[in-house]
Amino acid sequence: MAEIRTLTATARAGTGKGAARSVRREGRIPGVIYGGGDAAEPITLDYRELNKLIYAGHFLTTIYEIDVGGAKQRVIPRDYQLDPVKDQPLHVDFLRLKPGGTLRVQVPVHFINHETCPGIKKGGALNIVLHAVEMRAPADAIPEAIVADLATLDINDSLHISAIALPDGCKPTVRDRDFTIATITPPLVVAEDPAAAAAAAAAGAKGGKAAPKAAAAAPAEKAAPKKK
Structure with a gap:
């Protein structure tokens, strides 16, 4: 079974974009706990702790026992949003886990x-x-x-x-x-073309011989006599 980790959150009174921006200015991240037959519960979480958990890996498959003002409930992250430029968490959703559910x-x-x-x-x-x-x-x-x-x-x-x-x-x-x-x-094996191999061998054999001497240079043309 997956390890159950603990996470502390606080209840959030305000909702909406303005309230979320205010929460982030305080160094916290807005979130929500939903499902399980109970009403959705807005919360906030510490930015540094949440950022570390997200980038540690397996965040969306880890079960957390989240403590909201002393009331503990078992949840699993279902989604989170990152800033498209800074890659910092902006919001996170948690799903309540009820015994016997799937x-x-x-x-x-x-x-x-x-x-x-x-x-x-x-x-x-x-x-x-x-x-x-x-x-x-x-x-x-x-x-x-x-x-x-x-x-x-x-x-x-x-x-x-x-x-x-x-x-x-x-x-x-x-x-x-x-x-x-x-x-x-299977292993990646490049089949050798027999004709190409023979041509390459022949070219190599020719290349090993001494190059023929260059043809003697044509005698230089005599300079035209100067006019008197």
């Missing part, structure tokens, strides 16, 4: 056994089709990742979602096909 998440794929993969040992390359898989997962048991084992894959083999053991309660949102996660592609 939600749609992107779960990263971790690949193992590269060193024992027959296809890679023969010079093939791992071609990753999907770095993450969209799933319906329990709100209180979101997986950190799913594991894709390469141990039996040979050149031109494919790894499909059906070959991956999914955590309990997790199902891919795409159910109508056994989609591909990765393939092992």
Whole structure:
């Protein structure tokens, strides 16, 4: 299950663009907690803490226990906005997580056994089709990742979602096909043209011989006699 982290927020009274700009001038970022059958709750968060969490990675797949004035609730970030010029956070949305509920998440794929993969040992390359898989997962048991084992894959083999053991309660949102996660592609070999190789060899042989002497220069033309 994904690690649950803590986050502190404060309730926000004002809404709208003017109130949001005022919050940002104070070094905080406006946000909202919604869903779970309860009313939306406007909040603010510390800019430095939120900026660090966003750029640390996996922000949208991390569960937080958010403390708003002493009242704690479990949430997951669903979206955030960045300044198009400064890349600084402007707003963040959190979804409430209720026990027994499910939600749609992107779960990263971790690949193992590269060193024992027959296809890679023969010079093939791992071609990753999907770095993450969209799933319906329990709100209180979101997986950190799913594991894709390469141990039996040979050149031109494919790894499909059906070959991956999914955590309990997790199902891919795409159910109508056994989609591909990765393939092992053959080594890149450039076929040599025999005719071109023979021509190149002949050119090399000629180039190795001494160059013929240059033809003797034509005698210089005599200067015209000066007029008296």
